[in-house]
Amino acid sequence: MxxxxxxxxxxxxxxxxxxxxxxxxxxxxxxxxxxxxxxxxxxxxxxxxxEGLVRFDAVGQIEAGIAERWIVIDDGRSYIFRLRNAQWSDGSAVRAADIVPLLRRKLAQGGTNSVAPYLTAVESIVEMTPEVIEIELARPRPDLLKLFAQPDMGLVRPDRNAGEGAxxxxxxxxxxxxxxxxxxxxxxxxxxxxxxxxxxxxxxxxxxxxxxxxxxxxxxxxxxxxxxxxxxxxxxxxxxxxxxxxxxxxxAGLFGLAVVSRQGFLAEAANRAAIAQAFDRADLTTAISPDWAARETVLPEQLDSAAPPMVPAWATLPPEQRPAAARTRVAAWRAVHGVPVVRIALPGGPGGTMLWARLARDLYAIGVRPIRTALDDAAADLRLVDAVAPYDNARWYLAEACVTCAAEAQAAIEAARLADTLPQRATATALADRLLTEDVAFIPLARPxxxxxxxxxxxxxxxxxxxxxxxxxxxxxxx
The missing domain is CATH 3.40.190.10 (Periplasmic binding protein-like II)
Structure with a gap:
């Protein structure tokens, strides 16, 4: 109606x-x-x-929030913020003594704060003066400000005036x-x-x-x-x-299918690759909008990796040859195990149905029987990941794509997190991208x-x- x-x-x-x-x-x-x-x-x-210490402006760039200015010292291991003359919603002045415990609480929220897992390098948050805060890092993080600009890092006083901020x-x-x-x-x-x-x-x-x-x-x-x-x-x-x-x-971000179950047909990387190369990405995106860009790699660009995005082996085939190669792989499986069944968890709504129609068509064409399930279905084999990147960092893409990736890829992602220097992090990131792509742990489709x-x-x-x-x-x- x-x-x-x-x-x-x-x-x-x-x-x-x-x-x-x-x-x-x-x-x-x-x-x-x-x-x-x-x-x-x-x-x-x-x-x-x-707002937090900093925030995003109209074009997604960093601008002042509660902090009016800041400096970065010690090769990116220390950020010093000077607070502006701000007031809380009850009219009281904003002071460093208020901000420090709020920031610590934000970092302690873990999974309930979507950016907290990417702020583990923060070692200490201290009040230097009533107007100055220093954040010390165990490892250099040149992209720290983009994480602190996220709404998840907005500073709320839950104990006063219905929990508003500044x-x-x-x-x-x-x-x-x-x-x-x-x-x-x-x-x-x-x-x-x-x-x-x-x-x-x-x-x-x-x-x-x-x-x-x-x-x-x-x-x-x-x-x-x-x-x-x-x-x-x-x-x-x-x-x-x-x-x-x-x-x-x-x-910028991820839009694709994460492998969440490695049972049956999806137990082998070659079979997962057959699923990945079956999809007609150009048809999918142009059917929605000419402004929607398709994607075949996990990383959209090199970002802070030591190498360009790893191109999957299946993507080296021309698009018109990929369905036939996928059908050959599926046929070999069917001869021994029968028709492979893959459960795909997708969002509801008419857009989810439109997406399902194209994904299902392409899978049926190579001999796979797809079943649509709810996005939160624990029994799914593949689940749609649709997430905007909070900052331009390769580890975010790899960590979000690695739902059930191989142990070697997980270890490389963790090595990137713990790297003491930026070159070490870039090298570990490039390795993680290669291992995750070879493992076919994530099937990129487009940008969000x-x-x-x-x-x-x-x-x-x-x-x-x-x-x-x-x-x-x-x-x-x-x-």
Whole structure:
């Protein structure tokens, strides 16, 4: 019924009043502890009201957060941050004594903080003065700031004032159920004669199902739909919004099938390679969008590895010859064991069905019988990994792709983590990439697919590799 209503065009929305933002998913909640899952809406809200030491700007680059400036010394093993004149939501001053225990707690969250596993090099966090913090590392990490800019590292005081942070926004009560009103936090150093923020700098944030969010946008009742993935892309296509409003991020990360079971047909690397070469990646991506790039390697580029991305052996065959080679391998298996069955865990939604249709077609064509299962099915053989990289680091790609990879590949990834120097880490990373690729532990398909609907009034919204769009960098350049 909702889709039947999606007939309105989406022209220009008047540049008046708060910026109205819909995030696909449940109503956002502040990520102040382990009980709040890191959904897109939760991360957006946390970034808005509880920034970290640093944060991402509109194009995914580092800018000041609670720290106004910083220096890196000792060959990248020590970061010193000077805090700006900031206030918590209750008006009290932000001090290093507040920040240090919050940062330590963040690092102790482990699996509930998606970036904590990549911050194990942090050795100590100490208060040097009330305005200065030093973070010492056991190993050099030149990409530390990109990890500290993640919303997961937003600094929330759970014991005061409903657990808010230091801005750049403050929450306000609203009569509309399921939505939050965010107003800019006042700068303590502002000119007393300044009139302060205008209503257009406020943000109304809500979480809702994709169909409702898209309907609200095409009816010109919102300015932004954020958090779009392949799962809901067909709904957007049915709505047929103005092309100028549809924006796709060049997201960096992983989109492919992780091998989560090595039983039966998938016990042998050659069989896993047959599955990998069966898929027509170009057909898959162009059927979704011409802006979606296919991928055959785990690493998108060399990054901090000592070698270019390892190309799988199966990818050296021309695309038109790959199905025949895969059929030959499957036929040999079938002659002894019967028809191989592979359970593939995929997301729900019409986009998941579209993805399944193409993957299943290609597997049937080589003699494999696929079965679709839920994304959380513990009995799956292959599971879709769809994740945006928090930073441009090869170890992130390899560690996320290594769900059940061979012990040798796991050891090389761990060696990269523990390397004392950057050249040692680059060498270990290149080895890990080679071993994981030869093991066929992950089947790359494309880059992550992330879309938004953006009103023309949001002139500062920019597509970027992090697929991240902070709420204080939407409408107008603050400079």
């Amino acid at each position: 909702i889709l039947a209503l999606l007939a309105a065009g989406c022209g220009r929305r008047a540049d008046v009043g708060p910026v109205d933002v819909s995030v696909i998913g449940p109503t956002p909640r502040l990520m102040s502890g382990a009980r709040v899952p890191p959904l897109t809406g939760n991360r957006i809200l946390t970034d808005a009201v509880a 801005g750049p926004f403050r929450r306000r009560d609203t009569k509309e159920r399921g939505s939050l009103l965010l107003v800019p936090a006042l700068d303590p150093d502002r000119d007393p004669d300044d009139d302060g923020p205008t209503p257009e700098q406020n943000v109304r944030l809500r979480g809702e199902r994709a169909a409702l969010a898209i309907l609200r946008f095409v009816e010109r009742r919102s300015d932004l739909v954020s958090g779009g993935t392949i799962a809901d892309w067909p709904i957007l296509q049915t709505a047929n919004p103005a092309p100028a409003n549809v924006r796709i991020d060049p997201a 697919f992330r879309w938004s609907l953006v009103a023309l009034r949001l002139r500062q919204w920019q597509p970027n590799a992090r697929a991240w769009h902070p709420l204080n960098r939407l409408r107008a350049d603050p400079n």
